[in-house]
Amino acid sequence: MKIGVLAVQGAFIEHEAMLQRLGVSCIQVRQKTDLQGIDGIVLPGGESTVQGQLLHKLEIFEPLKAMIADGLPVLATCAGLILLAEHLDGDATTHLATLPVCVKRNAYGRQLSSFTATADVGDIADYPLVFIRAPYISAAGENVQTLAKVDGNIVAVRYQNQIGLAFHPELTDDTRIHASFLKLVEDRFSKQ
Helix, strand or coil: CEEEEECCCCCHHHHHHHHHHCCCEEEEECCHHHHCCCCEEEECCCCHHHHHHHHHHCCCHHHHHHHHHCCCCEEEECHHHHHHEEEECCECCCCCCCEEEEEECCCCCCHHHCEEEEEEECCEEEEEEEECCCCEEEEECCCCEEEEEECCEEEEEEECCEEEECCCHHHCCCCHHHHHHHHHHHHHHHHC
């Protein structure tokens, strides 16, 4: 199994370290050719506007969008969630738009408003959530499974092959969310 980690900007090294702890081979996706042969992809936190621009400039956007539409498993955190969202609250801009949700950017305020919480995330009990200038999901489309809420706001969803998180599991010592993503990748291959 080989997992791509989008490495054009943002917190990609922490995701790589988490996946390597789980014994998985990773490749940094920095150009279109890096997408070849990957079994899943992580879209990390960072600055979504910059990441979106770089996806186009580096000619990664179209092939990545097609791969996700074709079932490539995705774990998207914070800015990655914004990249996947079909709609952004109060903003006409969209990026990959493969996840039928509306996301409110910087919903919890500025960097100084960063916080931690604990919640169940799907079947994962008592998971430590790290929020940094975090968005939340203000609306979820049909067939989108809500995995977690904090203060009544949706902060984790799953839709088909996509897991979207408003928080940063890579900034914890808890590997369970990354392991759950890898199970999604394994399940895809068992069905082929």
